[in-house]
Amino acid sequence: MNKFFKRCLLVSFLYRLDHASAAVQIPTATSSSMNSPLVLISLPAELIARVADDSALSKHDLMRLRLTCRLLNFWATYSLAQQHLSKIGISLTRYDLQALSAISKHPQFGPHIRSIQLDHTRVHPDQVAILADAMVQAKQSGNDGYPKAKERFQGTSRRFVDELELEDSEEALQSLIVAFSALKTYDNPITLTSADTHLMGCDFSHTRITEFFEPYVHDEPKHTHLNSTMRMLLRAASSSGLHIECFQFSYWEPRESRALTQATPYIDVKICSKLEILKIEFESPLSKVETLPLQKFLAAVTHVKTFELNLLAEPGLDIVSIRETRFCQEILQSIAFGSLTSVELWNVGISQKALSMFLKKHSHTLQSLKIVDSSIFQGSWLIMLAWVGDQLPRLVDFHAESLYEMQDEDVEGYIETRESFPDKRDWKLTAHSNNECIRDEITKLLRDASNKWLVKGFYRL
Numbered sequence: 001m002n003k004f005f006k007r008c009l010l011v012s013f014l015y016r017l018d019h020a021s022a023a024v025q026i027p028t029a030t031s032s033s034m035n036s037p038l039v040l041i042s043l044p045a046e047l048i049a050r051v052a053d054d055s056a057l058s059k060h061d062l063m064r065l066r067l068t069c070r071l072l073n074f075w076a077t078y079s080l081a082q083q084h085l086s087k088i089g090i091s092l093t094r095y096d097l098q099a100l101s102a103i104s105k106h107p108q109f110g111p112h113i114r115s116i117q118l119d120h121t122r123v124h125p126d127q128v129a130i131l132a133d134a135m136v137q138a139k140q141s142g143n144d145g146y147p148k149a150k151e152r153f154q155g156t157s158r159r160f161v162d163e164l165e166l167e168d169s170e171e172a173l174q175s176l177i178v179a180f181s182a183l184k185t186y187d188n189p190i191t192l193t194s195a196d197t198h199l200m201g202c203d204f205s206h207t208r209i210t211e212f213f214e215p216y217v218h219d220e221p222k223h224t225h226l227n228s229t230m231r232m233l234l235r236a237a238s239s240s241g242l243h244i245e246c247f248q249f250s251y252w253e254p255r256e257s258r259a260l261t262q263a264t265p266y267i268d269v270k271i272c273s274k275l276e277i278l279k280i281e282f283e284s285p286l287s288k289v290e291t292l293p294l295q296k297f298l299a300a301v302t303h304v305k306t307f308e309l310n311l312l313a314e315p316g317l318d319i320v321s322i323r324e325t326r327f328c329q330e331i332l333q334s335i336a337f338g339s340l341t342s343v344e345l346w347n348v349g350i351s352q353k354a355l356s357m358f359l360k361k362h363s364h365t366l367q368s369l370k371i372v373d374s375s376i377f378q379g380s381w382l383i384m385l386a387w388v389g390d391q392l393p394r395l396v397d398f399h400a401e402s403l404y405e406m407q408d409e410d411v412e413g414y415i416e417t418r419e420s421f422p423d424k425r426d427w428k429l430t431a432h433s434n435n436e437c438i439r440d441e442i443t444k445l446l447r448d449a450s451n452k453w454l455v456k457g458f459y460r461l
Contacts, residue, residue, distance in 0.1 A: 097175035120229035123433035154198030155212040246277030295334035310346035352379020368397040
C-alpha cells in the first residue's frame with residue numbers, strides 16, 4: 001500500500017480519537033478503498049491541510065496529491081510552493097524559461113519565490129564535434145553503442161542551437177522579463193544568481209525546474225557565458241522593475257578548459273544603485289579573469305550593505321599565488337559602497353595593509369565581519385586581530401576561522417603559507433552582542449598566542 005495513503009489513514013484515525021463525534025469514514029486494512037483518494041477527500045479541511053504540510057512528504061508526493069483531485073489541489077499546491085519553490089534554478093532552455101514564467105504567474109506559486117538562479121554554462125561547440133565523431137565511429141564499427149551515440153549527438157546539437165537562438169533573438173530575455181514582471185506584483189525582494197547551478201559553492205538548495213518535469217537534459221561538458229547571463233538577468237530586472245535584494249555571481253571553469261570567458265559584468269546604473277547585497281565567487285585560476293570590467297561594476301554599486309567574496313579555493317593550501325593577493329586587493333580597492341555593514345571573506349589571500357585600509361574605510365558602519373580559510377601577506381593575523389579590536393568601534397559580530405600567514409614569494413609567483421594558530425587545528429574565534437565583548441575575546445587570544453610565540457621570536461607585538 002502506498003506509504004503516503006498509509007500516513008493519511010493514520011492521521012485520520014488519530015483525528016477520530018480526538019473527535020469521536022466526527023463522521024470520518026476510516027476503511028479497514030482489507031478495504032478495497034485503501035488506496036482511494038476518497039479517503040482523503042472525506043477528511044475535514046483542516047486535517048487535509050495538516051496532511052499536506054507533513055514535512056516527510058517529498059515534492060513528488062505533493063505533486064501527485066495536487067493531481068489526485070481538484071478538492072485536494074489547494075492545500076497540496078500551497079505546501080508545495082511553501083516547502084520547495086522559494087529557490088528556483090533554471091538552465092537556458094525554452095522549457096525552463098516557459099516553466100519559470102508559468103510558476104511566477106501562478107497565484108500560489110509566485111508569491112513564495114525568493115531566489116532565482118540562472119545557469120550560465122552553455123554547450124561547448126567542441127563537444128558537438130566530439131559527439132559527432134563518436135557517432136560516426138560507432139556506426140562504422142557496427143557495435144551496439146550507435147543508437148546511444150546518435151541520441152547524445154542529436155540532443156546536444158539541438159541544445160547548442162537552441163541556446164544560440166534564445167540569446168541572439170533575445171527570446172530568453174523577453175521570457176525573463178515576463179517572469180520578473182509577474183514577480184514584481186507580489187512586492188517581494190528577490191535574489192538573482194548567475195552561476196553553474198551544480199557548482200555554486202556546493203549549494204544544492206535551489207530546486208531545479210527539471211526535478212518537477214522531464215524535458216530532455218544532457219549532462220555534457222559546457223563552458224561559461226557569465227557575461228551574457230549577468231547582462232540578461234540585470235536587463236530583465238531593470239525592464240520589469242523587480243525589487244532585487246541580492247545579486248550574486250560565481251565564476252567557475254574547469255582548469256583544462258580552452259575557452260574561458262572573461263568575467264565582464266553588465267553595468268546597469270538603475271539596478272546597481274539599488275543593490276544592497278552582493279556576493280562574488282570565483283574559482284581558480286584567477287589568471288584567466290580580467291579585473292578591470294569587474295572593478296567598473298563594483299564602482300557602480302554604491303548602496304551595498306552586505307558584501308561577500310569567496311575564491312572557492314581548497315582550504316589550507318600550502319601555497320598561494322601572488323596573483324590571488326593582487327586580485328583581492330584590486331577588488332577591495334574598487335568597492336565604492338558607502339554604508340557597508342557586513343563583510344565576509346572566504347579563501348582569500350591579501351596583504352595586511354590592503355585589508356586594514358579596506359576595513360578602515362568602513363569602520364563607522366561595519367557591524368559584522370567574518371574571515372574564514374584566508375591567508376595574510378606582509379603582516380600577521382595577531383597584529384591584524386589587535387587592529388580589528390581597536391579600530392572597528394561598531395563591530396558587534398565577529399567570526400574568524402582557519403587563518404594562515406604567507407611567507408616569502410618564490411620565483412614562480414607562489415607564496416608558502418602556514419597556520420597562524422597551529423596548536424588549534426580547528427581554530428575559531430566567535431564573538432557577538434557588543435564591541436566590548438569582541439575586544440575582550442581578541443585580547444584573550446592575543447595574550448595566549450603571544451605567551452607561546454614571542455618565545456620563538458616570530459612576532460614582536
